[in-house]
Amino acid sequence: MKLEDNLTFVDTFAKIKSVMEKHSGQEIRLSYSGGSDSDAVAWILKYLGYNVKCVIFDTGLEYNATWRHVDYMRSQGHDIEIMKVKKPIPWTIKKYGVPYLSKNISDKLQRLQHNSFQFKEHGSLCFDDAYAKYPHSKSALRWWTDNNNSKRNNISWNRGLKDFLIINDGLPFNASPKCCYYAKKQPSVQYSKENNIDLMMLGIRIAEGGNRATGYSSCYIPEATIYPYALYMPIFWWKNADKEMFDEITKIKHSDCYSEYGMLRTGCPGCPFGQQFEEEIESISKYEPQLEKAVGSLFGESYEWIRKYKEYQRKTKTYTRS
Numbered sequence: 001m002k003l004e005d006n007l008t009f010v011d012t013f014a015k016i017k018s019v020m021e022k023h024s025g026q027e028i029r030l031s032y033s034g035g036s037d038s039d040a041v042a043w044i045l046k047y048l049g050y051n052v053k054c055v056i057f058d059t060g061l062e063y064n065a066t067w068r069h070v071d072y073m074r075s076q077g078h079d080i081e082i083m084k085v086k087k088p089i090p091w092t093i094k095k096y097g098v099p100y101l102s103k104n105i106s107d108k109l110q111r112l113q114h115n116s117f118q119f120k121e122h123g124s125l126c127f128d129d130a131y132a133k134y135p136h137s138k139s140a141l142r143w144w145t146d147n148n149n150s151k152r153n154n155i156s157w158n159r160g161l162k163d164f165l166i167i168n169d170g171l172p173f174n175a176s177p178k179c180c181y182y183a184k185k186q187p188s189v190q191y192s193k194e195n196n197i198d199l200m201m202l203g204i205r206i207a208e209g210g211n212r213a214t215g216y217s218s219c220y221i222p223e224a225t226i227y228p229y230a231l232y233m234p235i236f237w238w239k240n241a242d243k244e245m246f247d248e249i250t251k252i253k254h255s256d257c258y259s260e261y262g263m264l265r266t267g268c269p270g271c272p273f274g275q276q277f278e279e280e281i282e283s284i285s286k287y288e289p290q291l292e293k294a295v296g297s298l299f300g301e302s303y304e305w306i307r308k309y310k311e312y313q314r315k316t317k318t319y320t321r322s
Contacts (some may be wrong), residue, residue: 026198038203060088097176111140123166160318270295
């Protein structure tokens with residue numbers, strides 16, 4: 001079977017050609033992660049005859065397997081630029097705090113902690129009373145008191161979390177999602193400004209789930225809507241079956257993280273935001289023991305208190321919604 005025999009791939013190719021024509025003569029980059037989805041986009045562009053430079057951001061916390069794969073992709077003719085971020089993950093965690101459970105939870109906890117919120121003493125206050133005591137924590141207090149219209153944006157979405165935090169008087173460390181911002185989002189925007197980028201392409205599929213994918217509703221986002229450049233995600237609508245078929249037809253070689261380590265996806269090693277971080281830690285321990293030390297040093301407290309929260313859920317028979 002050829003790629004052109006599949007309507008999904010034919011449609012993808014046609015859309016890519018249309019977008020590339022729209023941005024003809026402009027500065028275009030593919031934000032490359034070393035993961036299988038960005039692999040697919042890189043290979044499609046090469047297959048269609050487009051010489052688009054890839055850029056990967058060195059966050060200060062990467063799998064050795066990722067760098068080996070970058071070397072492999074370069075050997076196959078892909079132009080990949082490595083950019084070191086100005087505020088790597090270890091520095092950001094030391095400065096701002098540790099990721100805990102999710103970006104939204106970490107953001108709201110950081111805001112409450114920054115304003116010296118007393119979890120045990122004032123944890124049961126209604127929004128109006130809490131806001132009167134902590135006027136600089138409005139958005140976080142809306143989350144804490146279930147005062148948002150969207151259920152997903154309220155603390156009750158994570159069952160038992162509020163009671164867990166009240167009982168333990170918060171967390172014994174600072175929570176923060178800023179490592180994501182300073183290691184990924186901010187460097188991408190800065191890079192685009194310095195290089196006058198008009199179009200940034202991403203290997204994101206909505207079937208991945210998670211905030212990274214569900215934060216978008218379209219595969220193409222015009223310039224200045226979110227960022228100072230246009231965003232395009234060529235395989236955004238591909239289902240898992242489409243991706244599997246593409247890999248089967250093209251025989252693309254992916255990172256050892258998939259083929260050897262047995263991971264389903266790559267990202268920041270051992271990130272506490274990942275639902276499968278325990279499995280990741282096992283793989284890191286087996287295949288990259290030096291990285292295990294770094295991950296444990298950075299995220300150890302978060303792991304401990306995620307496990308305590310999960311144990312509290314089991315004891316109280318409350319479980320987080322998926």
